[in-house]
Amino acid sequence: MEHLDTLRALGLFDARVPRYTSYPTAPVFSPAVGTAFQAEALAALDPAEPVSVYLHIPFCERLCWFCACRTQGTTTLSPVESYIGTLEAELRLVAQTIPAGLRMGRLHWGGGTPTILPPHLIHRLARAVKAAIPPAEAWEFSVEIDPTMVDRAKIDALAAEGMNRASIGIQDFDPEVQAAIGREQPYDITRACVDDLRGAGITSLNCDLVYGLPHQTETRIADTVAKVLTLNPERIALFGYAHVPWVAKRQKLIDENALPDDMARHRLSELAAAQFRAAGFETIGIDHFARAGDELALAKDEGRLRRNFQGYTADSCATLIGLGASSISRLPQGYVQNAAATAAYIQRIEAGQLAGARGHVMTGDDLLRADAIEMLMCEFMIDRDALHARHGPTAAALDADLAQIAARFGDLVTLDAGGLRLHPAGRALTRIVASALDAHMPDGVRFSRAS
Ligand code: SF4
Incomplete structure (x- = not known):
């Protein structure tokens, strides 16, 4: 129960964060x-x-x-x-x-x-x-x-x-x-x-x-x-x-x-x-x-x-x-989503054009954060060496965020020179930890609960 209280205090039942x-x-x-x-x-x-x-x-x-x-x-x-x-x-x-x-x-x-x-x-x-x-x-x-x-x-x-x-x-x-x-x-x-x-x-x-x-x-x-x-x-x-x-x-x-x-x-x-x-x-x-x-x-x-x-x-x-309608493409330069409503999608294609209606062009910082978040969601860790090898010196941009995560999540995580590890006892909070690396958390969007 004590452990669950800790998770609750860190947002397990209240946080509304993306599924990443x-x-x-x-x-x-x-x-x-x-x-x-x-x-x-x-x-x-x-x-x-x-x-x-x-x-x-x-x-x-x-x-x-x-x-x-x-x-x-x-x-x-x-x-x-x-x-x-x-x-x-x-x-x-x-x-x-x-x-x-x-x-x-x-x-x-x-x-x-x-x-x-x-x-x-x-x-x-x-x-x-x-x-x-x-x-x-x-x-x-x-x-x-x-x-x-x-x-x-x-x-x-x-x-x-x-x-x-x-x-x-x-x-x-x-x-x-x-x-x-x-x-x-x-x-x-x-x-x-x-x-x-x-x-x-x-x-x-x-x-x-x-x-x-x-x-x-x-x-x-x-x-x-x-x-x-x-x-x-x-x-x-x-x-x-x-x-x-x-x-x-x-x-x-x-x-x-x-x-x-x-x-x-x-x-x-x-x-x-x-x-x-x-x-x-x-x-x-x-x-x-x-x-x-x-x-x-x-x-x-x-x-x-x-x-x-x-x-x-x-x-x-x-x-x-x-x-198809609402589908998202992940391209090397960024994301593009087809028109979401089926009628709007059909209209675009019938006009002889591709159906992309919204998207995002990735910056170097986006690529770094996307990599770190995917690592966390898949492996419950963020490997600093791997990030440095793939993103060069810009990887240091995450250092302050990682320090803040370590301070906020206490002994549920370990932060050292190798990177951040989320321990099994804290894995129910993975999406919440990931959201601490999200530089685009939109205002006013109500995501689903984190647990
Ligand atoms: S509405 Fe039902 S059948 Fe249609 S996609 Fe959702 S779960 Fe599947």
Whole structure:
């Protein structure tokens, strides 16, 4: 309890800080950085360096109340089909801009619900991506799968196009919790989906779970974890529910009185994490788990774990090209985000221009802080020598911040000539420590809670 009081005093339950899937974070992107920057940065890519590609499908047949993803509901296929046409047009524009010979090292389809696409649209879209940016020899293709919105034909179509990794959303298996978040998904349907994925040769399966949901109890989350373990996934992402109804209007449907309080929420996360560790999973960063031998666990052990918009990854591509409404590209010179509203995105592409609407040009100080924050989020340490080797004398710009962190977080961290280490007892505060290095913390943006 005493330890929890210390964490509480340092902001565990009250701080509202970014998840640092990028630095700077998207709320500080500027409308002054748009298509001109995007075109220049895409044209300047090194064709010898494979890129990652993210493709956003902003449609769902059901809109779950807890979800803050950028997506819209549809019960017909026509808007989806027309959106695929727009994506094809965007891919042609990108292909005209990037240097010849550029290859795709990784492809990820996210949403929304990528598996809303029927097989013929899956093939059409995959072909368009490969025509624009041909896959490298050893490329990887991952897809977010909604078990209630997929069948064997769709899975076979994805596998035929090269899908070798899948991520399924589960959140919680308890019927009362599912009813309270507007997302019904029985275990049997999920099990059948996993069997189909395995049958199609998928060897890397991730399950997304959420703690802090309405009506979730220790017994219920323990039961959910036990059921998830029967699915035998290689990876788990265990996210804290971010109740931000001022951003995600659907969350207004959630009964706030049924949300677990701070202490209960903390116990739910600790309990689920302990269950996964007891089952042989390694902890990856702040909220992921992976089986020993999985690429994510190997990347962690070998110091090459990275953080990206999906969470943690072993992806070594430095550049990410984001396609579709609201997608963010990470280019060597900075970030650019496509128009967020689907209609605005379509309008831009139909006008024959790239869709970048906001972005950020990285300065030397941004690159240094982004590196330090990513190191902290992945390895719970900031290696001064590595920063000096990569950023030269400018790395000294962090010294004052590191000293302040050491003073503020006391014996939860160690600061010496080698750098800063965040001890296991303080790792629940990782995002808060990272925010102390953030030179762009925007005023007036209400982020989700840190725990
Ligand atoms: S959880 Fe998935 S299916 Fe539900 S609204 Fe969000 S993206 Fe759509």
